[in-house]
Amino acid sequence: xSDPREPxxxxxxxxxxxxxxxxxxxxxxxxxxxxxxxxGAPTGKPRSLWSDAWHDLRRNPVFLVSALVILFLIFISLxxxxxxxxxxxxxxxxxxxxxxxPGAPFGYDGQGCDVYTRTVYGARTSVAVGVCATLGVAVLGxxxxxxxxxxxxxxxxxxxRITDIFFAIPVVLGGLVLLSVVTSSTIWPVIGFMVLLxxxxxxxxxxxxxxxxxxxxxxxxxxxxxxSNSRLLLRHIAPNAVAPVIVVATIALGTYIAxxxxxxxxxxxxxxxxxxxxxxxxxxxxxxxxxPHALLWPSGxxxxxxxxxxxxxxxxxxxxxxxxx
Amino acid sequence: MGRxxxxxxxxxxxxxxxxxxLIFLMVNVMGDPIAGLCGERxxxxxxxxxxxxxxxxxxxxxxxxLTYMGNVFTGDFGTAFNGQPVTELMGSxxxxxxxxxxxxxxxxxxxxxxxxxLTGLRRGRPVDTTxxxxxxxxxxxxxxVTGLLLQLLLGVEWGWVRPSVSSEAxxxxxxxxxxVLASVSLAYVTRLTRTSIAENRRSDYVRTAVAKxxxxxxxxxxxxxxxxxxxxxxxxxxxxxxLMGGAIVTERIFNIHGVxxxxxxxxLRQNTQTVVGFVTVLVLVFLLANLLVDLLYAVLxxxxxxx
Numbered sequence: 001x002s003d004p005r006e007p008x009x010x011x012x013x014x015x016x017x018x019x020x021x022x023x024x025x026x027x028x029x030x031x032x033x034x035x036x037x038x039x040g041a042p043t044g045k046p047r048s049l050w051s052d053a054w055h056d057l058r059r060n061p062v063f064l065v066s067a068l069v070i071l072f073l074i075f076i077s078l079x080x081x082x083x084x085x086x087x088x089x090x091x092x093x094x095x096x097x098x099x100x101x102p103g104a105p106f107g108y109d110g111q112g113c114d115v116y117t118r119t120v121y122g123a124r125t126s127v128a129v130g131v132c133a134t135l136g137v138a139v140l141g142x143x144x145x146x147x148x149x150x151x152x153x154x155x156x157x158x159x160x161r162i163t164d165i166f167f168a169i170p171v172v173l174g175g176l177v178l179l180s181v182v183t184s185s186t187i188w189p190v191i192g193f194m195v196l197l198x199x200x201x202x203x204x205x206x207x208x209x210x211x212x213x214x215x216x217x218x219x220x221x222x223x224x225x226x227x228s229n230s231r232l233l234l235r236h237i238a239p240n241a242v243a244p245v246i247v248v249a250t251i252a253l254g255t256y257i258a259x260x261x262x263x264x265x266x267x268x269x270x271x272x273x274x275x276x277x278x279x280x281x282x283x284x285x286x287x288x289x290x291x292p293h294a295l296l297w298p299s300g301x302x303x304x305x306x307x308x309x310x311x312x313x314x315x316x317x318x319x320x321x322x323x324x325x
Numbered sequence: 326m327g328r329x330x331x332x333x334x335x336x337x338x339x340x341x342x343x344x345x346x347l348i349f350l351m352v353n354v355m356g357d358p359i360a361g362l363c364g365e366r367x368x369x370x371x372x373x374x375x376x377x378x379x380x381x382x383x384x385x386x387x388x389x390x391l392t393y394m395g396n397v398f399t400g401d402f403g404t405a406f407n408g409q410p411v412t413e414l415m416g417s418x419x420x421x422x423x424x425x426x427x428x429x430x431x432x433x434x435x436x437x438x439x440x441x442x443l444t445g446l447r448r449g450r451p452v453d454t455t456x457x458x459x460x461x462x463x464x465x466x467x468x469x470v471t472g473l474l475l476q477l478l479l480g481v482e483w484g485w486v487r488p489s490v491s492s493e494a495x496x497x498x499x500x501x502x503x504x505v506l507a508s509v510s511l512a513y514v515t516r517l518t519r520t521s522i523a524e525n526r527r528s529d530y531v532r533t534a535v536a537k538x539x540x541x542x543x544x545x546x547x548x549x550x551x552x553x554x555x556x557x558x559x560x561x562x563x564x565x566x567x568l569m570g571g572a573i574v575t576e577r578i579f580n581i582h583g584v585x586x587x588x589x590x591x592x593l594r595q596n597t598q599t600v601v602g603f604v605t606v607l608v609l610v611f612l613l614a615n616l617l618v619d620l621l622y623a624v625l626x627x628x629x630x631x632x
Binding site: 161162164165166168169170172173174176177178180254258261262265266281285288289292295299302303304306307310311314 | 351574
């Protein structure tokens, strides 16, 4: 981090709709943080960074609220029929654009589908895309970034240049170009695209965190005692470099959900018969005057979901960053 | 300084080549451009071969890329398949998007920094909490939702502005789209300014300035803001590229015929020349904006010396 342009870069980010940029910039402070996990422990028994963070989180109302929302979302993605009895694909054109009524609390959309059922079922796609994309990005990014940071040298330089290249391509644009040929209506092309364009962000964070952790005395001590590279990486460095990755990944999850909706809105993300908030918002936007409810409910659900993940990431960051204690 | 600029410019070359090559390959994967040219019907094989030869599509990809880049550096971005030179499309599209970006950045500077300074100075007060919450909501609602909702409310329901922008795209028509485009960055500028101000408020030089008996106003504007705005300025600078690339959604909502519109049309019609040309320019803008920001950093913060 001695290079003066690094902070500016991290803030510049990807333009991936935003939140990650901030996450990246704020995670910079975190990279230095996990070095001293015992920093804020009160007198008495020393606690690890994680139990300390958990101790803080349990008392943080922001964390509790967003965790509840996320648990609820996960629940309805797994068992949508528990709260919505109908099928999201059964539509009755005769009821098109009708407002709220008994049996259909959110009204009907332009095709006469029940907005409530579709909104409930839409959670599954959003959560699935968000979770899968984040897992893929986190695994790929931290493995590549971590190895580059640990070994340094030529591969590190090459990887840094590659990440520069990916950062120079606007994400929505890349999505439009790549996904415009895809005809499959499953979620996998969208996830694949997000992993392809998202990993450089995590890899940059992971690389920085590993480089910081590598210089710690206990790593040097372990190395002097003859520990192998794999042992150093897995036992000593990874546990202390994983915190910033988790924070950025949590916030990124929210932005991936928003990105999926944006791509679906532009017509290149998920395609019908997939049920997605982005598709529903896109379909409802021409009827915005006559049937605003068809636009407002999925938009609201989308906003609450993204908000919950960003708030969770915020809370986790605060808990893991000893500087704020 | 001079050596630093040269080194940065040299570093830009591989990134530029890599990014444009990546886009070039992606567009190539995008599908057969000739198929899009014949419309709904399938192309006559002889015509297709003729067109392929004419556009140089029968050559290997790397050769196409080299030819293309050679042409770009002589100012020739090729011809769109409707016969219009791509530079002509750019000439009509870029001024519109630049105007839109300018409006967005003015919003970021005026509203973002003002809110950031206000909340940074009142950390923990109700104003601060409210603004923080609002920025969080703004960040969470995707731009296309914000755009559609504002269009519905201000344009359709209340009739304050025209819901769509005319082809001239004058500044006064771009106020609402500019605000929508700026919204997420605006929230970041607010949060960044707030953090920076709150951090520097406790610094020694501010205490010294207060102890010297300087009026509060002067302490804030000359001492506190000047130092706190360094990261904000760099954020706004690097945001230029992101805004221009991200304008695609905003331009679609408000029917603005700018870069995003042309790109969207180009992608729909599989018009490779248009897509690659516009993206190349956008990548260049992004890289140059980043370079400018890095240089600005040294000007704003004399502690940073480039060697």
